[in-house]
Amino acid sequence: MRPFNAVFLLIGVLLASAGYGATFLFSMHVRLLGGTDFQTGVALAGAALGTLTGVLLTGWAVRHIGAARMAALAALSVGAGVASFAFAGRPGAVDALPGFLVGLGWGAFCLAAPIALAERTSDANRGLWFLRFATVQMTGIGGCPALAAFAIRWWRVPLEGVFYGIGALCVIAAVLLEAFGRLAHVQPQRDRWLRNIGAVARTRAIYPVVIIALGGCVFSGLMTFQMSLVHGTQAQASTFFSLYTVTVVATRWLLSRLVVRLRPQIATQVLLAMMVLGSAAMFAVPWHPGFQALSAVLLGTGYGLAYPIVQLQAVNDSIDEHRRAALTWFVAAYFVGAFGFPMLGGWVLVHGGKSALLMLIAGCGLAALALAVVRDRRGALVA
Secondary structure, eight states, rough: OOHHHHHHHHHHHHHOOOOOOHGGGGHHHHTTOOOOOOHHHHHHHHHHHHHHHHHHHHHHHHHOOHHHHHHHHHHHHHHHHHHHHHHOOOOOOOOHHHHHHHHHHHHHHHHHHHHHHHHHHHHOTTTHHHHHHHHHHHHHHHHHHHHHHHHHHHHHOHHHHHHHHHHHHHHHHHHHHHHHHTTTTOOOOOTTTTTTTHHTTTTTTTTHHHHHHHHHHHHHHHHTHHHHHTEEEESSSHHHHHHHHHHHHHHHHHHHHHHHHSOOHHHHHHHHHHHHHHHHHGGGGTOOOHHHHHHHHHHHHHHHHHHHHHHHHHHHHHHHGHHHHHHHHHHHHHHHHHHHHHHHHHHHHHOOOOOHHOOOOOHHHHHHHHHHHHHHHHHHHHO
8 A cells, every 4th residue: 555545535535524523413404494403314324325325235246346336425425415415404304315325435435445455455454543543434434523613603604504515525535435436446357246145154254244243232322212221310422532532542542562562362352341331330320420421432442453353353363255245244233233222222221221232232342352352262283
């Protein structure tokens, strides 16, 4: 990976990720129109459907047009969804289409961009590039709503103008990603990810796939139900969201080189253990709100750093011709956990209460940690 080429990729990732970060502003736009959370839910439901569609589409498309070009097209889809959301002038006009376009693009981008990076890096330096990629991605996701709020408050920029501006940034991202693909050209491979699931399952790559699904359950459980979990306490959900984002960005920037130097197996287990402790800390929030801050920091450090490392393991544990299949199943598993768990978690919260939900979330984290230990032992036996 030449540094000059990497600039096009990383800036493109930053701008495209800002498009996904704009979804955190959708509820504000709906409320300004006089609508309710139902309209926001409709848009986000469309995003969930679009995300899984994007993953499935990308698994086929990268074989024909290449991963970098697919990432560029995905950025255009995200931008189109964000910009089209601004067209809604009344609550009844808010439908699932803008959310579907954002989800379609984001699902495709989360698969195509890592594939494009994996194709252009070696096993020796892929870990550092994946961490850089993940850091820039999270910076865009978390930084976009923060900068948008600043522009709205201090520069009096209307929210519709913010959406149009973010859509334009996604167009720039598409241009940069297309340029990256042309500068660092590789021949598209013709592997079939659906057919190769059996081959992936017979290798250690299956462990990262399942681990990230369980990690996605922990992440979405604590984020989605944060308001319900802190209801009746002195803690505020916004504190958790802010601390989590700041922690992820800071730790990825400051600790990425240290994590790369560690044994990946040990680093994964330590980080997943921190994720479990972050889940456990939420049990103590009713006694002191400081435990919520501790939970956010532990989750941001543990899950935030574990994601790119586990993603790297999914790639390196596969042979060359099955790496796209492994990445496809990895991203699909993450979205299944992130979007599927809230349905189960909501049922548990209603029928079992907060403690039951937290026990389920912590159980998912413990299962992920156990699989990481099993993967390490299997590797030792093979060696």
